[in-house]
Amino acid sequence: MKVRPLQYIALLGVAAIFLGPLYWLVSTALKQPAEIYQWPPAWWPDKLTWENFSLAWQAAPFDRFFINSTIITVIGTALKVANAVLTAYAFAYLRFPFKKILFLLVLGAMMVPGHVTLLPNYLTVASLGWINTYAGLIIPGIGSAFATFLMRQHFLTLPSEVTDAAAVDGAGHLRTLWRVVLPMSQPMLITVVVITAVEEWNNFVWPLIVTNTAEMRTLPVGLLILKDEEGLANWGTIMAGTLLVLAPMLLIFLVAQRYIVGGITQGALKG
Amino acid sequence: MTALDLPVRTHPDERPQVAASNQKRSRRRREYGLFALLVAPNLLVIAVFAYWPIIYNAFLSLTDWNMIAARPTFVGLSNYTRTLTDPAFHKTLGITIAFTGLIVAGSLVIGLALALLFNLPLKGRSVVRTISFAPHILSGAAVATIWLFIFDPGYGLMRALIEPFGAEPPDWMNNSDWALPGLVIVYLWKNVGFTALIYLAGLQGLPKELDEAAAIDGAGSWTRFRAIKLPLLAPITFFLLITTVIGTFQAFDVIAVMTGGGPGDATTTLSWSIYNEGFQAFNAGRAATLSIIMFVILLIVTTVQARVMERRVHYR
Numbered sequence: 387m388k389v390r391p392l393q394y395i396a397l398l399g400v401a402a403i404f405l406g407p408l409y410w411l412v413s414t415a416l417k418q419p420a421e422i423y424q425w426p427p428a429w430w431p432d433k434l435t436w437e438n439f440s441l442a443w444q445a446a447p448f449d450r451f452f453i454n455s456t457i458i459t460v461i462g463t464a465l466k467v468a469n470a471v472l473t474a475y476a477f478a479y480l481r482f483p484f485k486k487i488l489f490l491l492v493l494g495a496m497m498v499p500g501h502v503t504l505l506p507n508y509l510t511v512a513s514l515g516w517i518n519t520y521a522g523l524i525i526p527g528i529g530s531a532f533a534t535f536l537m538r539q540h541f542l543t544l545p546s547e548v549t550d551a552a553a554v555d556g557a558g559h560l561r562t563l564w565r566v567v568l569p570m571s572q573p574m575l576i577t578v579v580v581i582t583a584v585e586e587w588n589n590f591v592w593p594l595i596v597t598n599t600a601e602m603r604t605l606p607v608g609l610l611i612l613k614d615e616e617g618l619a620n621w622g623t624i625m626a627g628t629l630l631v632l633a634p635m636l637l638i639f640l641v642a643q644r645y646i647v648g649g650i651t652q653g654a655l656k657g
Numbered sequence: 658m659t660a661l662d663l664p665v666r667t668h669p670d671e672r673p674q675v676a677a678s679n680q681k682r683s684r685r686r687r688e689y690g691l692f693a694l695l696v697a698p699n700l701l702v703i704a705v706f707a708y709w710p711i712i713y714n715a716f717l718s719l720t721d722w723n724m725i726a727a728r729p730t731f732v733g734l735s736n737y738t739r740t741l742t743d744p745a746f747h748k749t750l751g752i753t754i755a756f757t758g759l760i761v762a763g764s765l766v767i768g769l770a771l772a773l774l775f776n777l778p779l780k781g782r783s784v785v786r787t788i789s790f791a792p793h794i795l796s797g798a799a800v801a802t803i804w805l806f807i808f809d810p811g812y813g814l815m816r817a818l819i820e821p822f823g824a825e826p827p828d829w830m831n832n833s834d835w836a837l838p839g840l841v842i843v844y845l846w847k848n849v850g851f852t853a854l855i856y857l858a859g860l861q862g863l864p865k866e867l868d869e870a871a872a873i874d875g876a877g878s879w880t881r882f883r884a885i886k887l888p889l890l891a892p893i894t895f896f897l898l899i900t901t902v903i904g905t906f907q908a909f910d911v912i913a914v915m916t917g918g919g920p921g922d923a924t925t926t927l928s929w930s931i932y933n934e935g936f937q938a939f940n941a942g943r944a945a946t947l948s949i950i951m952f953v954i955l956l957i958v959t960t961v962q963a964r965v966m967e968r969r970v971h972y973r
Contacts, residue, residue, distance in 0.1 A: 393777055400771060401785045404792065404850070410814050411803045423812055469699040476695040480688050492700065495707040499955050501907040501928050502948045505717070505935045506710035509724070529702035559691055588796040590910035595936050606798035610914055613802055621806050631799040639794055643787055646794060650851070651858040 411632070415439070415625040422622050438626035445615055445623060448630060450601050451608035454523075458593075458604060459586040462524045466582050470530040471575070474537035475563050479549065489538075495531040501591070508595055522596045523604075527586070533578045536649065540574040541567060577649035580642045587635055605631045711952065717945035724941050736946040745922070746930075752837065753926045757905045759841045760848075764901055765894060767845065768852025773882075775853065776860045786857065790850035797847065797910030804843045805830065805915055833923035836916050840924055843911050848904075852897055859893040860886065892966075899962040903955055927951050 414422055415438050417431040442448060476482070477489050507526050516522030544567065552562040568575060593604040603611065612627045639646065718736055720729030740746050775786045792800060807814040808829035816826040829839040863886060871881050909928050912918065918925040918933060925933070927947060935944030 390777070390779065393774065393779055396774055397779055397782060397785050400774065401788055404785075404789045404846070406814065407803050407807060407846070408791075410807065414806065425812065425816075427812065427814075427817060469702070472695040473699045476692045480692040480695075481685065482689055482692040482696075485692075488696070488700070492703060495703045497956065497959055498707045498711065499903065499907055499952060501909065501931060502714065502952045502955075503707060503710035504931065505941060505944050505948060506713035507706055508935075509713070509941075510705065510709070525702065526706040529699055529706055531703065531707075534699065584794050588794075588798075588910075590796070590798050590913070591932070594913070595932075606796045606910065609796075609798050609802055613805070613914065621809070621812070624802055625806065628799045628802045631796050635795055636791070639791055647787075647790065647854060651854060 411625055411628060414621060415629045417622060419620070419622055438622040439630070441620070441623045442612060442627040442630070446608055446612045446627070447600055448605075448608065448627065451603055451605045452630070454602060455587060455605040457520060458523050458589075459583050461520070462527055462586045463579060463583045465524065465528040466530050466586075467533065467575075467579055469528055470533035470537050470578060471563070471568070473530065473534045474541055475559070475567065477534075478538050478541035479559065479562075492531055492534055495529060496535075504591065504595060507592075511596060516596075518597050518599060518602050523593055523602075527589070527592065533582060536578060536652070537571070537574065540571055544570055573645065573648070576642065577645040577652075580638060580645050581649050584635060584638065584646070714945045714948045714952070717941050718949050720942045720945075722941040723939050725939070729941065732942065736942045740943065740946050740950070748922065749925050749927055749930050752922075752924065753906065753928075756837060756841065756908075756924075756926055757902055759838075760844050760905045760908075761898060761901045763841065763845045764849050764852045765897060767849045768897070769856050769890075769894075771849060771853035772856030772860055775857050786850075786854070788850075790854050792847045793851040795847070798914050800843065800847050801911040801914035804839075804846075804911075808839055830916055831920055833920050836920060836923050840912060840915060843915065844905070844908060847911070848901070852901070855893060855897060856890065859890050863889050895962070895965060899958060902958055906951060906955060 413429075413431055416434045416436075417428065418433060418435050418437070421428045421432055473492065477485065477492075482488070511517060511522045511526065514522075516525070548566055548570065549562055552566045557565065588606060589604070590606045593607050594610070597603055597607070600608075600611070609624075609627055609631055613624055616623055717729065719731060719733060721732045721736075722729035771786075771789060775782050806812075810816060810826045810828045813826070815829070819826045827835045829835045867885050867889075868881055871885055876884070906926075907928050908926065909932065912924055912926065912929050913932075916924040918929040927950070931944050931947045931951065934940045934947060
């Protein structure tokens with residue numbers, strides 16, 4: 387095999403472009419203030435410190451943000467995936483009049499840009515009395531079109547002998563779903579769960595407009611508050627807060643990377 | 658079997674069959690019921706929070722309302738005539754198109770270049786591919802704060818990259834010439850890994866025979882790329898074009914954290930002005946009008962996509 391020095395240099399360059407900012411983030415969060423504000427910059431922290439994290443914690447209630455983000459991500463993901471699985475099962479295995487039109491109605495939701503729905507949804511949530519509540523944060527987002535589509539496509543690829551056999555054995559539909567169909571769909575289910583959880587965790591504009599007290603803010607919105615409060619005078623604190631927002635998703639990405647990649651390419655190439 | 662058989666129906670032996678058809682009917686009814694039960698929650702949320710907003714927006718766009726008064730005042734089409742003739746709106750639309758155009762062109766070109774690199778038999782390529790994709794799943798708000806620091810003219814990473822060339826680093830986010838390009842850089846950093854991933858999947862799905870045959874005929878790698886790979890990737894390019902346009906039109910979190918539409922109105926895109934009119938100026942009629950305009954633009958984009966995809970399917 388011939389050596390390709392130029393191509394390896396390009397590959398290293400690409401790695402540096404994408405890793406550089408993340409390294410800059412982590413190293414700044416662990417630096418002492420004096421080291422952040424020196425030029426030329428310190429490429430390696432002289433002395434590691436957790437001080438920035440406690441400063442971020444003092445400047446904004448990050449524990450509340452963290453709890454809120456966790457609650458919204460866990461419950462929101464559970465409800466949305468449940469919707470996707472149940473709807474997909476119904477459309478794949480059950481009879482119903484005008485089923486095709488109903489399915490188009492579900493898929494049609496993908497044509498509605500989320501940003502366009504912000505104002506009406508805010509007013510709807512306000513008239514339900516859900517402003518600044520978990521219900522208001524979670525419920526509007528649990529309708530599922532794309533994940534339903536992915537799950538249904540997958541269910542249709544399962545061999546019908548298996549579900550037929552379950553029916554002959556006297557298993558009801560919900561039992562068949564739980565005992566036969568879902569276990570056979572595990573990789574797709576994990577993909578859908580991970581992609582949904584990432585979206586819920588990163589969601590920014592909806593929590594921004596539907597909450598109005600610090601106790602109900604989520605991490606990404608809290609970051610905006612931290613930035614506005616600290617001005618741009620204290621990068622160490624802001625980078626520590628940023629790292630708190632990113633770390634859980636980076637961890638999930640490292641663990642479940644292949645499921646995310648698989649789901650996204652599948653959605654793109656088949657959709 | 659004729660009318661002679663009719664009386665037999667009363668024969669006791671026939672009863673199980675009647676019972677069976679009754680059972681079938683009730684089983685079908687139960688199946689319908691279960692379907693409705695399983696689908697209802699999802700359809701309800703979709704109806705209330707995805708379809709109803711379009712109707713509600715259309716109604717609000719015909720009114721003037723500060724969201725405090727008891728009810729909106731009907732003003733006819735005046736929101737539309739005012740918006741469409743407003744120079745500020747024209748500027749917003751221009752900024753949105755420039756922003757979208759730069760990001761679409763950048764992510765397609767860079768994404769394809771990365772995909773070609775990741776497709777070479779290099780050691781460590783899949784690790785670098787994964788690294789380049791990671792920013793795609795990270796919070797936009799968090800990515801924005803990282804880049805705010807990188808763009809900091811005093812102590813940011815960009816200063817270290819620019820100064821060696823003897824240039825003065827700009828005050829990116831406070832300079833109306835540099836803020837928009839700065840945002841474009843951040844969005845590209847966040848999203849080219851995704852484009853590259855899709856292109857790579859496309860490249861790996863191409864038939865090898867054509868490329869090999871062309872190589873035997875003496876076609877160089879650039880010719881093979883331009884004459885074979887690029888045309889075969891056209892459907893993927895088209896898909897990425899549409900999804901990137903739709904995503905970029907709605908870009909919000911990075912703008913909100915980095916510039917807030919500023920300085921002045923230098924980065925006020927359509928998505929920012931919907932938020933600004935609705936949730937900072939509390940002008941529901943204007944925000945709804947802008948929402949309907951965005952909806953129509955993106956509906957045209959998706960309809961074109963659907964048409965072209967359909968033709969492609971027929972073509973095959």
